[in-house]
Amino acid sequence: MKTLRIATRKSPLALWQTEHVAAALRAAHPGLDVTLVPMSTRGDEVLDRSLAAIGGKGLFLKELELAMLRGEADCAVHSLKDVPMELEPGFALPAILARADYADAFVSNRYAGIADLPHGARVGTSSLRRQAQLRALRPDLQLVDLRGNVNTRLGKLDAGEYDAIVLACAGLERLGFGERIRARMAAPNWLPAPAQGAIAIECRDDDIATRELCAALDDAGTRTCVEAERAMNRALHGSCHVPVAAFARLDGEHLHLEGLVGSAQDGRVVRSAGEGRGDAPECLGLQVAQALLDLGAGDFIAASHA
Numbered sequence: 001m002k003t004l005r006i007a008t009r010k011s012p013l014a015l016w017q018t019e020h021v022a023a024a025l026r027a028a029h030p031g032l033d034v035t036l037v038p039m040s041t042r043g044d045e046v047l048d049r050s051l052a053a054i055g056g057k058g059l060f061l062k063e064l065e066l067a068m069l070r071g072e073a074d075c076a077v078h079s080l081k082d083v084p085m086e087l088e089p090g091f092a093l094p095a096i097l098a099r100a101d102y103a104d105a106f107v108s109n110r111y112a113g114i115a116d117l118p119h120g121a122r123v124g125t126s127s128l129r130r131q132a133q134l135r136a137l138r139p140d141l142q143l144v145d146l147r148g149n150v151n152t153r154l155g156k157l158d159a160g161e162y163d164a165i166v167l168a169c170a171g172l173e174r175l176g177f178g179e180r181i182r183a184r185m186a187a188p189n190w191l192p193a194p195a196q197g198a199i200a201i202e203c204r205d206d207d208i209a210t211r212e213l214c215a216a217l218d219d220a221g222t223r224t225c226v227e228a229e230r231a232m233n234r235a236l237h238g239s240c241h242v243p244v245a246a247f248a249r250l251d252g253e254h255l256h257l258e259g260l261v262g263s264a265q266d267g268r269v270v271r272s273a274g275e276g277r278g279d280a281p282e283c284l285g286l287q288v289a290q291a292l293l294d295l296g297a298g299d300f301i302a303a304s305h306a
């Protein structure tokens with residue numbers, strides 16, 4: 001019997017997502033023996049500093065990639081929004097699964113939505129993208145850092161540390177916390193992280209057998225949309241240092257992309273949108289990135305790197 005070992009982070013969300021992929025792989029390939037290889041990453045261990053400060057999202061991938069290079073795992077499962085725009089050389093994404101809800105969630109024990117928050121309310125989020133959009137909507141809010149996994153963040157909200165927090169709907173739904181979503185924060189008023197809600201499988205570029213097994217789970221429509229979003233972000237030198245948001249949807253052959261770049265400092269945002277063909281998502285990503293730069297997005301990007 002063939003076996004496939006999947007490396008995963010140990011957070012409850014990562015484990016849920018990897019179990020989900022493992023079940024789908026078993027269903028697609030009866031007789032395949034799929035096992036999990038749970039691992040700790042630096043991104044999970046260092047919780048007292050912002051992700052941007054300790055080196056960005058690649059931290060969640062590195063240990064898993066090393067395990068694949070050492071031959072201890074065949075592939076790894078990630079939230080695609082945590083995968084850097086430039087994949088490490090020698091690796092590929094043989095499957096991007098059908099996207100779950102892409103939207104963010106307003107979560108609070110007292111208020112129904114952003115508009116209900118009293119003046120100066122404390123809102124927890126460490127995402128620069130969420131901070132920039134919150135500042136643009138409500139300059140009076142007090143934005144407070146909030147790291148840790150989804151369960152930890154909900155725990156801090158319940159302990160009264162925040163009036164509200166913002167999380168991804170997908171992560172809440174997957175962990176069975178869907179009823180905690182007080183309001184969906186969705187396009188066009190509020191944009192998600194590029195690829196939010198999409199799960200990806202990563203493996204070694206030269207591991208053809210693993211690539212073929214995983215390819216059975218690929219969702220072409222999701223891949224098209226997230227390629228446009230990621231191409232836009234890449235062209236803007238997006239990382240977690242720069243507040244960039246993007247959302248694409250495919251309507252037949254037409255691909256629509258909305259993008260936003262914000263300033264985490266002062267609540268200024270620039271937005272743009274474009275339409276293109278579903279067979280050329282990167283072109284559309286570049287086009288919307290250029291439109292954002294023409295509107296002055298470069299100033300925010302330069303300021304974030306200063």
Ligand SMILES: NCc1[nH]cc(CCC(=O)O)c1CC(=O)O
Nearest residue numbers: 079081167168170171196197198
């Ligand atoms: N930043 C961590 C992270 N990475 C992916 C998700 C949600 C699941 C997804 O986007 O598929 C989350 C939690 C959150 O932002 O609330």
